Amino acid sequence: MKSAIILGVGPVRGLGAQLALRFAKLGLHIVVAGRTRENLDYVVADIKNHGGSAEYFICDASREQQVINLFESTSDPIDLAIYNVGNNTPGSIIDMESSYFENSWRVGCFGGFLFGREAIRHMQPNKSGSVFFTGASASLRGRANFSAFNSAKGGLRNFAQAMAKECSPMGIHVGHIIIDGIIDGDKIRNRHPKIYDQLNSNDMLEIELIVATYEYLYRQSPRAWSFEVDLRPSTESW
Numbered sequence: 001m002k003s004a005i006i007l008g009v010g011p012v013r014g015l016g017a018q019l020a021l022r023f024a025k026l027g028l029h030i031v032v033a034g035r036t037r038e039n040l041d042y043v044v045a046d047i048k049n050h051g052g053s054a055e056y057f058i059c060d061a062s063r064e065q066q067v068i069n070l071f072e073s074t075s076d077p078i079d080l081a082i083y084n085v086g087n088n089t090p091g092s093i094i095d096m097e098s099s100y101f102e103n104s105w106r107v108g109c110f111g112g113f114l115f116g117r118e119a120i121r122h123m124q125p126n127k128s129g130s131v132f133f134t135g136a137s138a139s140l141r142g143r144a145n146f147s148a149f150n151s152a153k154g155g156l157r158n159f160a161q162a163m164a165k166e167c168s169p170m171g172i173h174v175g176h177i178i179i180d181g182i183i184d185g186d187k188i189r190n191r192h193p194k195i196y197d198q199l200n201s202n203d204m205l206e207i208e209l210i211v212a213t214y215e216y217l218y219r220q221s222p223r224a225w226s227f228e229v230d231l232r233p234s235t236e237s238w
């Protein structure tokens, strides 16, 4: 059985969890990884209830040995690896502690390097596999009061592009998906209910449609690979 590793899995109505469910339905064994066991337990149970195969692995994306161990956790050949980690880190530059900026970079960018490196070390012998990174509006532009997040996601995008160029001769497909807008999921509903109440459903990205794009990239033939897709709701100003 081929496996997929998805790092950055949170609540069940989040992108990471829904990616895990979709790729389990396609027949992959899924390793769901993140820092919070309760969330991972729930996602694994959901996959198994739908007839899929999954296990969880506790992993902090910014810790090198933990990421190495994550990729050693499955003996099945790894066909897909998704780096979905990313917590927004707002704050004005004038007030920002250097440790806050550094931590944002560690999670948003450095963790992507650790993850990408381990993915290709495991995929190279088979000369195949897909490695996808989740981006945000921040991947493309700086915005006042979001410098830490913008820097991390911008760095991740350039890293992913370099990796795509290095890895395509190895037969490994690297992709970057830019989520340019608010995802209609647990995060906005639970953490920002007042903002959520003011939005129409058309103002937010539907998770299933984002997931469909990852599946589309995963199914692409090496004769016509995309590196990047950007997704936004029609009402988003950009």
Ligand SMILES: NC(=O)c1ccc[n+]([C@@H]2O[C@H](COP(=O)([O-])OP(=O)(O)OC[C@H]3O[C@@H](n4cnc5c(N)ncnc54)[C@H](OP(=O)(O)O)[C@@H]3O)[C@@H](O)[C@H]2O)c1
Pocket: 007, 008, 009, 010, 011, 013, 014, 015, 016, 017, 033, 034, 035, 036, 039, 059, 060, 061, 062, 084, 085, 086, 087, 088, 107, 134, 135, 136, 137, 179, 180, 181, 182, 183, 184, 185, 187, 188
């Ligand atoms: N939500 C949005 O509106 C939105 C918009 C644009 C782009 N995005 C991007 O989409 C992706 C998914 O976002 P989402 O909001 O739907 O979240 P999600 O997929 O539900 O969960 C992502 C999970 O990453 C985990 N994480 C954070 N820091 C980590 C670390 N150091 N190591 C391992 N895991 C870590 C968090 O779980 P733990 O804290 O439990 O570890 C979080 O729940 C992110 O890359 C985000 O930047 C989201």
